[in-house]
Ligand SMILES: Nc1nc2c(c(=O)[nH]1)N(C=O)[C@@H](CNc1ccc(C(=O)N[C@@H](CCC(=O)O)C(=O)O)cc1)CN2
């Protein structure tokens with residue numbers, strides 16, 4: 282018998298209501314020991330809510346609402362009891378210790394969701410979506426994660442995996458039961474089916490780039506001559522109400538990036554402190570650091586000063602960034618734009634008239650960048666986006682194996698020579714949904730959850 286686990290599922294700190302959650306065979310029995318209401322919880326129908334008091338002996342602990350949910354149609358597929366008590370830091374903690382005293386065990390990080398996985402209610406990538414929903418800091422990432430909650434990514438993965446499995450079943454027919462009259466696929470049919478599965482895998486894999494941009498933001502540098510308003514722009518963008526500023530560790534190295542949520546797109550402005558200090562002298566714009574930053578950037582925001590003539594500082598910077606995806610942000614445009622700046626911009630795409638002072642142009646900037654990076658509506662066509670690095674790597678592995686199998690066939694080898702590659706691809710795809718991953722990886726994933734989830 283699984284032990285019954287309990288945890289506080291709401292955030293600690295001030296708040297109206299807190300939830301203490303319990304899951305396992307004894308959940309209802311344990312709750313009954315400390316609940317005082319009109320009926321016994323063990324007599325309650327599933328998915329019903331009951332008013333009463335949690336009591337420690339004769340002492341009332343709190344006035345509560347208790348939800349009783351019986352297996353199997355629950356979050357964990359086990360009996361679940363949720364005690365809704367008053368918020369603040371004490372009620373929930375007192376109730377949790379009463380539950381422990383009466384036979385429950387403290388839940389490990391992510392253990393409720395892990396049970397949902399182990400009991401087969403959700404697969405591994407749905408569980409990972411749960412954590413992404415909780416941790417997402419932008420509306421965009423949140424939407425992508427919520428879409429993954431319903432199992433639509435799993436469906437796509439399983440469809441490809443099933444296709445590969447039927448190909449390997451076909452190989453069995455050829456090698457094991459040649460005399461039974463089962464009609465194996467012709468070499469051409471086999472090849473064409475495999476091409477189709479490769480294309481599906483590739484299509485999914487190719488969304489990972491967009492997924493990375495949704496998760497981490499577009500690698501962006503802001504350049505411009507001294508005094509053009511770079512610091513002011515950053516302050517405006519990171520200080521504006523909908524913008525979110527966080528420090529994220531760069532995935533490859535420890536670059537500190539400032540994440541700025543513009544609404545449709547997130548920018549990862551790298552090393553902004555560096556921009557603020559090293560660019561204050563025009564000579565320094567060409568130094569290695571800036572060059573390197575600019576060369577690694579996916580987007581350059583090139584700030585121009587609407588009130589000053591274009592000078593060699595501007596042209597020097599322009600040469601440095603030439604060829605990069607660039608937004609020309611004409612700042613200080615609230616009183617009109619200088620002719621020389623107008624001329625400079627005349628043959629450029631992606632010019633935005635901006636004023637940090639009047640806070641105008643932010644929406645245009647958001648829309649322009651969204652357009653440049655094809656980050657329109659995420660929900661269009663219900664397309665899946667790979668937002669998880671683990672999924673991306675698994676898909677890359679699957680793709681490699683399928684391509685290797687195709688190569689074998691193209692080299693004129695018989696189809697049963699593709700067996701190992703097909704098996705590999707099946708296993709890689711199974712890793713995404715958790716069908717073929719080790720316990721260690723599963724543990725690692727759930728340990729990144731918080732307690733109570
Ligand atoms: N109070 C409370 N709110 C919550 C949760 C919770 O556990 N408790 N959730 C937890 O994170 C989220 C909702 N997610 C949930 C997902 C599945 C099931 C569930 O019981 N599924 C069953 C029954 C489905 C049905 O009958 O429609 C199942 O799939 O079999 C419950 C919550 C967000 N809000």
Ligand SMILES: Nc1nc2c(ncn2[C@@H]2O[C@H](COP(=O)(O)OP(=O)(O)OP(=O)(O)O)[C@@H](O)[C@H]2O)c(=O)[nH]1
Pocket residue numbers: 505506507508509510511512513514557560561612613614615635636637638639
């Ligand atoms: N009129 C006007 N002034 C602005 C605008 N944006 C910034 N400024 C002013 O321009 C001056 C320079 O702004 P900063 O943000 O320090 O410029 P910077 O590019 O970071 O300057 P350096 O650090 O020297 O490279 C400040 O006095 C700002 O108040 C704007 O939209 N209109």
